Amino acid sequence: NVIYRADYQAPGYWIDSVELSFDLDPAKTRVLNRMKLRRNLDAAPQPLRLDGEELNLARVLVNGQGTSFKLEDNQLVLENLPEGGDSFDLEILTTCQPAKNTKLMGLYVSNDSFFTQCEAEGFRRITYFLDRPDVMASFTVLLRADKAKYPVLLSNGNLVDQGDLADGRHFAKWVDPFRKPSYLFALVAGNLVAREQRIRARGGKEHLLQVFVRAGDLDKTEHAMNSLMASIAWDEARFGLPLDLERFMIVATSDFNMGAMENKGLNIFNTKYVLASQATATDTDFANIESVVGHEYFHNWTGNRVTCRDWFQLSLKEGLTVFRDQEFSQDLAGEASARAVKRIEDVRVLRTAQFPEDAGPMAHPVRPDQYLEINNFYTVTVYEKGAEVVRMMQTLVGREGFARGLKLYFERHDGHAVTCDDFAQAIADANPDSTLARLLDQFKRWYSQAGTPRVRASGLYDADARTYRLTLAQSCAPTPGQDVKEPFVIPVGLGLVGADGAELASGMHVLTQESETLTFENIGSEPVPSILRGFSAPVILEFDYSDAQLIALLAHDTDPFNRWEAGQRLAVNRALGFIRDAGVAARDIRLDPPFMNAMRAVLRHPTLDAAFKELVLTLPAETYIAEQLDVVDPQRIHAVREAMREQLARELAPDWEQAFEQHRESGAYRPDPVSSGRRALTGMALSNLCLAARASGDQVWPGKAYQRFKDAGNMTDRFNALAALVTSGSELAAPALQRFHAIFKDEALVLDKWFALQAGAPDRGGNVLPAVKQLMNHPDFNIRNPNRARSVIFSYCSANPGGFHRPDAAGYVFWSERVLELDAINPQVAARLARALDRWKKLVEPLRSAAREAIARVAARPDLSNDVREVVTRALAD
Numbered sequence: 107n108v109i110y111r112a113d114y115q116a117p118g119y120w121i122d123s124v125e126l127s128f129d130l131d132p133a134k135t136r137v138l139n140r141m142k143l144r145r146n147l148d149a150a151p152q153p154l155r156l157d158g159e160e161l162n163l164a165r166v167l168v169n170g171q172g173t174s175f176k177l178e179d180n181q182l183v184l185e186n187l188p189e190g191g192d193s194f195d196l197e198i199l200t201t202c203q204p205a206k207n208t209k210l211m212g213l214y215v216s217n218d219s220f221f222t223q224c225e226a227e228g229f230r231r232i233t234y235f236l237d238r239p240d241v242m243a244s245f246t247v248l249l250r251a252d253k254a255k256y257p258v259l260l261s262n263g264n265l266v267d268q269g270d271l272a273d274g275r276h277f278a279k280w281v282d283p284f285r286k287p288s289y290l291f292a293l294v295a296g297n298l299v300a301r302e303q304r305i306r307a308r309g310g311k312e313h314l315l316q317v318f319v320r321a322g323d324l325d326k327t328e329h330a331m332n333s334l335m336a337s338i339a340w341d342e343a344r345f346g347l348p349l350d351l352e353r354f355m356i357v358a359t360s361d362f363n364m365g366a367m368e369n370k371g372l373n374i375f376n377t378k379y380v381l382a383s384q385a386t387a388t389d390t391d392f393a394n395i396e397s398v399v400g401h402e403y404f405h406n407w408t409g410n411r412v413t414c415r416d417w418f419q420l421s422l423k424e425g426l427t428v429f430r431d432q433e434f435s436q437d438l439a440g441e442a443s444a445r446a447v448k449r450i451e452d453v454r455v456l457r458t459a460q461f462p463e464d465a466g467p468m469a470h471p472v473r474p475d476q477y478l479e480i481n482n483f484y485t486v487t488v489y490e491k492g493a494e495v496v497r498m499m500q501t502l503v504g505r506e507g508f509a510r511g512l513k514l515y516f517e518r519h520d521g522h523a524v525t526c527d528d529f530a531q532a533i534a535d536a537n538p539d540s541t542l543a544r545l546l547d548q549f550k551r552w553y554s555q556a557g558t559p560r561v562r563a564s565g566l567y568d569a570d571a572r573t574y575r576l577t578l579a580q581s582c583a584p585t586p587g588q589d590v591k592e593p594f595v596i597p598v599g600l601g602l603v604g605a606d607g608a609e610l611a612s613g614m615h616v617l618t619q620e621s622e623t624l625t626f627e628n629i630g631s632e633p634v635p636s637i638l639r640g641f642s643a644p645v646i647l648e649f650d651y652s653d654a655q656l657i658a659l660l661a662h663d664t665d666p667f668n669r670w671e672a673g674q675r676l677a678v679n680r681a682l683g684f685i686r687d688a689g690v691a692a693r694d695i696r697l698d699p700p701f702m703n704a705m706r707a708v709l710r711h712p713t714l715d716a717a718f719k720e721l722v723l724t725l726p727a728e729t730y731i732a733e734q735l736d737v738v739d740p741q742r743i744h745a746v747r748e749a750m751r752e753q754l755a756r757e758l759a760p761d762w763e764q765a766f767e768q769h770r771e772s773g774a775y776r777p778d779p780v781s782s783g784r785r786a787l788t789g790m791a792l793s794n795l796c797l798a799a800r801a802s803g804d805q806v807w808p809g810k811a812y813q814r815f816k817d818a819g820n821m822t823d824r825f826n827a828l829a830a831l832v833t834s835g836s837e838l839a840a841p842a843l844q845r846f847h848a849i850f851k852d853e854a855l856v857l858d859k860w861f862a863l864q865a866g867a868p869d870r871g872g873n874v875l876p877a878v879k880q881l882m883n884h885p886d887f888n889i890r891n892p893n894r895a896r897s898v899i900f901s902y903c904s905a906n907p908g909g910f911h912r913p914d915a916a917g918y919v920f921w922s923e924r925v926l927e928l929d930a931i932n933p934q935v936a937a938r939l940a941r942a943l944d945r946w947k948k949l950v951e952p953l954r955s956a957a958r959e960a961i962a963r964v965a966a967r968p969d970l971s972n973d974v975r976e977v978v979t980r981a982l983a984d
């Protein structure tokens with residue numbers, strides 16, 4: 107039952123309105139669903155097939171009368187419906203069991219409250235429906251529940267009535283003024299409290315904003331509320347898109363499969379992306395909350411007002427909305443240098459997570475052509491690469507042109523379910539003279555072709571002619587099901603940097619052919635090309651830079667992204683050299699003075715931001731290094747990277763001390779980019795000083811780290827100090843961990859950090875796996891809670907390659923057991939974990955065979971979910 111994009115057909119029926127009445131009970135909830143339907147006269151006459159899963163059907167009435175029906179694999183089929191185009195009533199009564207819903211799709215219970223998650227296909231677990239995004243209905247929702255246990259009853263739209271019922275129950279009636287597809291439905295019932303804020307929008311309309319949490323968490327909602335207000339203001343200012351609801355609600359739950367969900371007027375969030383106080387959340391948490399709150403809010407226009415025709419179009423809303431949340435965070439960051447830091451962080455995610463996806467067995471285009479389970483396609487490709495595709499459009503039409511394009515998109519498609527083609531067409535049509543409009547068909551290959559393009563650049567300087575010729579050649583390797591790739595439209599930000607650091611030329615070249623050569627005139631001496639500035643396209647850029655050229659770019663490039671990139675290239679080149687040089691033990695690795703000096707110069711630089719320094723001094727991730735190799739030995743990569751880190755720690759010790767002293771006090775806590783950057787660099791310095799002390803056995807810095815851990819006034823400093831002790835293997839790690847647990851034993855999100863730190867710690871002689879198994883026996887561990895499962899199991903299997911890829915294959919055995927265990931509880935979480943071995947084919951023997959065996963063991967199980975089956979089948983395919 108693979109589903110193909112090419113098979114799309116308009117629905118045979120429309121649902122104009124739906125009235126849902128819920129009698130909420132954890133063991134058995136009654137759902138009465140009264141719909142008004144009519145045939146879609148543009149489609150062939152056909153039976154009505156309503157989706158439904160794990161429902162107990164009690165009654166079906168058509169126009170008030172009993173009717174014949176069939177139940178066929180998760181569909182309710184009605185054949186004897188009124189002919190013609192008139193509307194008819196359909197009433198369906200079902201029950202479901204929210205307390206038993208461990209998949210967290212549909213209606214479920216978390217901490218004694220009810221929540222829903224309907225995207226993509228969860229609504230069918232609540233009632234029978236045409237559970238597809240192109241069927242949009244007006245929703246009226248009546249909620250009834252015990253008043254003492256569930257004092258708060260929420261659904262989409264406006265509260266129109268509420269009151270008491272017999273037997274200690276009460277009710278609330280909600281009407282959503284906007285038509286919407288079923289995946290945007292939501293309800294919440296529980297004992298919750300809200301932070302409230304009234305705002306007056308530009309037009310003068312009043313809005314009520316609410317952030318609902320459990321009673322003890324109210325003091326951690328200020329940042330989320332501020333982020334929401336900033337989001338509303340930003341969307342008005344940048345794109346002219348106002349809040350269209352009287353009431354906008356955010357509700358936090360600690361059991362959630364993903365980050366958050368943009369249900370119309372009632373966003374439901376993982377607590378991780380709502381709750382923050384300086385005592386419990388790090389700077390990264392604060393930044394993530396800002397961007398996820400923004401993301402879900404921006405979906406109100408890009409996703410809800412205009413939605414997807416079918417799930418293959420997912421990037422229509424997700425790529426665009428990630429782009430919007432990235433732009434939002436950049437605009438809030440303010441200064442150019444802080445914007446650049448955000449850009450570098452986003453690119454780092456793309457390259458460490460999406461590039462491997464694009465090169466592995468799950469590779470798929472931004473607009474996929476087929477799926478077995480749509481939940482497997484909420485991916486970094488659809489989200490982050492999709493955002494890069496939108497960003498390239500903005501690059502090709504300019505910022506104003508893009509805003510014009512978005513305006514046209516809403517003029518054409520507001521209230522409709524559309525496709526990625528419709529979006530690209532609107533941006534192009536609003537900019538008829540743009541490169542995008544001219545090359546639209548070719549540009550759209552970014553939606554249809556999977557795989558990361560490579561741009562191979564080479565330069566030729568002619569001193570006599572005073573010219574520099576730069577040749578750019580593109581290619582893209584085959585991906586599963588796509589053997590041949592056609593050339594992409596690749597905007598390439600360019601600059602030429604002179605030997606003295608002066609900028610000799612700059613601009614944007616749009617590469618469309620397989621190979622093109624540019625000639626720069628009047629160039630007095632051999633320049634260093636700065637290519638793909640700002641990471642202007644999601645491609646792999648190859649250029650044989652000399653060390654001297656990279657050092658020059660690191661020192662002088664006016665483009666901060668390429669400045670950072672030059673440092674990364676210097677480090678990757680060294681790492682790859684050491685890794686290939688199998689004769690040299692990791693502890694004997696020697697970094698060369700030019701590299702050391704370049705890194706020292708950045709660290710000492712008088713004007714560079716602390717945040718930028720921290721990014722430059724952070725060595726490329728092990729997974730990023732692995733992608734540069736054909737055969738991967740994760741333990742060798744880990745050992746080499748750790749050895750490089752240790753050497754940087756030891757040889758730059760005086761500079762780390764200096765950086766620590768200079769930035770250790772960041773003043774009253776504020777999670778802004780400048781002070782966050784200072785804390786990040788301080789944390790790095792402390793970590794390096796502890797690492798350097800490890801070799802010498804010196805206790806001064808571990809002692810200082812312990813002190814800082816104890817005294818820190820915020821979680822960022824406290825956690826960084828703890829991590830410094832843990833990752834350097836200090837004897838003080840154990841007492842610090844114990845103390846940390848004692849302080850935060852009632853703070854679930856902080857305990858997640860505590861678990862994750864230990865499961866992700868650098869492996870020393872195979873010590874991490876036994877520690878992970880012990881953590882799973884800890885009374886605070888609970889595999890049913892996705893955050894907790896991720897903090898232990900994923901931190902080990904997906905984020906700790908050195909510890910996971912054990913020569914004895916025990917890591918893989920552990921992985922296969924956990925995939926199966928989770929699959930019986932929550933297939934979505936299991937399928938994410940299944941992807942930890944995506945890149946098994948690159949592994950060095952005997953890891954490769956052992957990994958294949960582990961995957962095959964999972965694949966051999968007859969009772970797998972579609973989610974896991976799709977992942978392991980693809981992994982084993984050749």
Ligand code: ARG
Nearest residue numbers: 225226364366367368481484
């Ligand atoms: N639309 C949500 C977001 O990106 C994600 C929901 C994904 N849910 C799922 N079950 N796959 O904001």
Ligand code: ZN
Nearest residue numbers: 401405424427
């Ligand atoms: Zn989204």
